[in-house]
Amino acid sequence: MNKVLIVDDSATMRKIITRVLRQAEIPCNTVLEAGNGVEGLAKLASDPDIDLILSDINMPEMNGVDFVKAVRTAHAKEKLPMIMVTTEGGEAMMKNALDLGANGYVTKPFTPESIRAALEAYLG
Numbered sequence: 871m872n873k874v875l876i877v878d879d880s881a882t883m884r885k886i887i888t889r890v891l892r893q894a895e896i897p898c899n900t901v902l903e904a905g906n907g908v909e910g911l912a913k914l915a916s917d918p919d920i921d922l923i924l925s926d927i928n929m930p931e932m933n934g935v936d937f938v939k940a941v942r943t944a945h946a947k948e949k950l951p952m953i954m955v956t957t958e959g960g961e962a963m964m965k966n967a968l969d970l971g972a973n974g975y976v977t978k979p980f981t982p983e984s985i986r987a988a989l990e991a992y993l994g
């Protein structure tokens with residue numbers, strides 16, 4: 871995997887996810903970050919070679935569900951996997967995200983093992 875985009879309104883959570891990706895030994899050269907869906911779309915426009923998105927659901931400006939919807943207008947599910955990062959109790963929102971084209975999800979708190987399991991299918 872060359873370029874991963876992490877979208878979360880918590881800078882701390884973005885750092886944790888980045889660290890867990892390393893701990894899980896997910897091979898990725900570049901990790902990009904965005905604080906909400908609007909920033910995520912801007913990153914995608916400036917870095918069209920992003921090959922995986924990990925996105926939070928609850929964010930200001932544009933939440934993860936609307937972000938999935940927006941990304942899927944231009945990027946097919948088969949070409950650009952989107953894995954949602956969710957909290958316990960977020961099942962309804964998660965179902966919406968999956969219906970709109972998210973590929974899968976991982977529930978917080980996660981471990982290197984659970985991240986790896988969620989991403990396994992997309993590791994080249």
Ligand SMILES: [Mg+2]
Pocket residue numbers: 878879880926927928929
């Ligand atoms: Mg959040």
